Amino acid sequence: MTTSQVPSAPSRAEELARLPAYRSADPAAKGADGVLDLSNNELALPPLPAVVESLGHSGGRVNLYPDPTARTLLNTVARHYDVDPDEVVVGPGSGAVLQQLLLALCGHGDEVLYPWPGFDAYPFLIATAGARGTPVPLTASGEHDLAAFAAAVTSRTRMVILCSPHNPTGRRITRSDLTDLLAAFPPRVVTVLDQAYVEFDEKQEVEDLDHRSAGPRTVLLRTFSKAYGLAGLRAGYAFAAPDVAGPARKTQLPFSVTYAAEHAAGVSLAQPRQLAERMETVRHARTALYEALRAQGLTPLPSYANFVWLPLGADAERFGAAALAAGVRVRAFPGQGVRISVGGDEAHRRVLSAARRFVTTIP
């Protein structure tokens, strides 16, 4: 083959053209068809009254730009968790903070390992940052395959994303497994531990971990979207060593965190008792859903998040269709399983009625 025949690397435009567009869903249309939604891992409880009140206050200021770098949110998070502001990154959601980290740390062609199935946005964010994603399949029991992660590291690996509790299986990485895994990665690898659902985990073994004790190359990624119920406002944060957090702060889109989001996040952090009560409510509903599914003869995995995973393999889409017919939307991962967010009584009743009908049709 002559040099002229060597295929050239795809351009950025070609790479982006190959990427599927991210799913679109209009929240205003939600429920208009009478279908209840358990497909998005949203908090099934209304916003805290103090948050709604804070929105009234913020509403009168939407003609003004927010702080370009959301310094109030950054300082509030730092104070709340007793870390130095230099060790904090904030952004409009933890997905955005992950994007900031990818843009700051990964050059073109650098590799990023991530668990799969996992949060839909991982491959999307990795590709839009110009990096190369390598999915690492979960084990049959829905957990991170630690040996496979260690084996997948190459000389181009720059970042490893882990997720605990994991979306979509709800399984967690234990503290000792995490410690072993971090020790197996070379020092140039930055590990981002996505803790979007950590507050739902009663044991919070990983929550007790701080990014310093985990090692200088570990980032903890958190959000106000899940336990705090602020998905529609967009606020997320991360803890990292100053030499990782600093560059990631530089890639934050100026003015991207609204004043309303900053303010509501601060109000939420100031309500630890309400958060604890809400987590208790969700865990209670999760256990009830898990046990009711088992009573139908299904085999959900024990979950530490605000959703339950049914490893149905080839039957996943059939379950999804049965749920929709019963008036509730769940998230089917074709060929793998179904993720059901913890919801209210009526939504659970519909899921269980679908499950009853589904099990009678299993050949």
Ligand SMILES: Cc1ncc(COP(=O)(O)O)c(C=O)c1O
């Ligand atoms: C594992 C995980 N990480 C991060 C996110 C992003 O959340 P947000 O950008 O709303 O903070 C999600 C959202 O579903 C998620 O499931």
